[in-house]
Amino acid sequence: MSDLPFNCPDSRVFERGEVTWDHFQTRNEATTRLLWDARRASKDEEASILVLGEEGTGKVALARAIHRHSPIATKPLVVVNPGTSAVDVEQAIRDAADGCLLVREPSLFHPEALLRIGESAEARLIVTSTRSIKELDGDNDSLFHLCIPVRACALTTIPLRSRTEDVLPYFDGFGIAFAAEIGRAWPGRTPELTLALTKHLWPGNFPELVNAARRTVLRGTAGALAEARLASAPWMTIDSPEDLVPFEEMRRLYVRHAVQVCGNNLAQAARRIKVTENTVHKYCKGGPPA
Numbered sequence: 001m002s003d004l005p006f007n008c009p010d011s012r013v014f015e016r017g018e019v020t021w022d023h024f025q026t027r028n029e030a031t032t033r034l035l036w037d038a039r040r041a042s043k044d045e046e047a048s049i050l051v052l053g054e055e056g057t058g059k060v061a062l063a064r065a066i067h068r069h070s071p072i073a074t075k076p077l078v079v080v081n082p083g084t085s086a087v088d089v090e091q092a093i094r095d096a097a098d099g100c101l102l103v104r105e106p107s108l109f110h111p112e113a114l115l116r117i118g119e120s121a122e123a124r125l126i127v128t129s130t131r132s133i134k135e136l137d138g139d140n141d142s143l144f145h146l147c148i149p150v151r152a153c154a155l156t157t158i159p160l161r162s163r164t165e166d167v168l169p170y171f172d173g174f175g176i177a178f179a180a181e182i183g184r185a186w187p188g189r190t191p192e193l194t195l196a197l198t199k200h201l202w203p204g205n206f207p208e209l210v211n212a213a214r215r216t217v218l219r220g221t222a223g224a225l226a227e228a229r230l231a232s233a234p235w236m237t238i239d240s241p242e243d244l245v246p247f248e249e250m251r252r253l254y255v256r257h258a259v260q261v262c263g264n265n266l267a268q269a270a271r272r273i274k275v276t277e278n279t280v281h282k283y284c285k286g287g288p289p290a
Helices: 011-015 029-042 059-068 086-095 111-120 133-137 164-182 191-199 205-232 247-261 266-273 277-284
Strands: 048-052 077-080 100-104 124-129 152-156
Touching (some): 029 059, 029 152, 048 059, 059 077, 059 100, 059 124, 086 111, 164 191, 164 205, 247 266, 247 277, 266 277
Parallel strands (some): 048 152, 077 100, 100 124
16 A cells, blocks of 8 residues: 555635535545445435534545536535524525525524525535534424425445545645645654554544644644643543643544544434534534535
């Protein structure tokens, strides 16, 4: 297996939504099959698509690539996020006419907004969710029953803990891209850091990996290694002032660890540590791809 890093884009590509199939690189068999299915789904502009997966596994990036390579790629793709009012949803429906409407996490929408999408949307519909099909199917307020009635395709993204062969090439690729973006040298990986990265389960998935690579550029491999050790055991006793981290950072690491031990079930983690699911979402997010 090659040790060469993946050729990763800088952050501006994701910020502008300029995602293509070339940005999805993998050595993982399950992800290869997923990308093959996504390419086929992109060709049918009338089929609704449900993209499922854990937080940070690239659901929105995949949805953008599907639209970019579809027959309606020249038409607008309009993103509707949780918390959008019914009035703004109606405007999004008008803006996406003959194009694509991307609805993120329908379980967090007000039922009235979902109803308007189901009744009024003429655009192609792509829905992303961290919930399983079974959970969506049992949710009476879910968009599932509205967007998957006849012709549909369900895709499930693969978490990084199941793509261990992709961790190091992406880590290096994102680090090299970020170093070039800010005009710094990429320090590379020490054997100790490499071991820590391969043992980590990455509950935050790609945002966590991107941030780890960027911190390696900014702090060097020693700082990245200290954080990797802390991330694997955030409750550990710290014996040196140099190892202390800000309280908010410790809180972030603890929430992510809770998600990890709950099998990446965000709702269960929220219940166990007695915070809202939105709080867990907040601490598991970090940056593109989403």
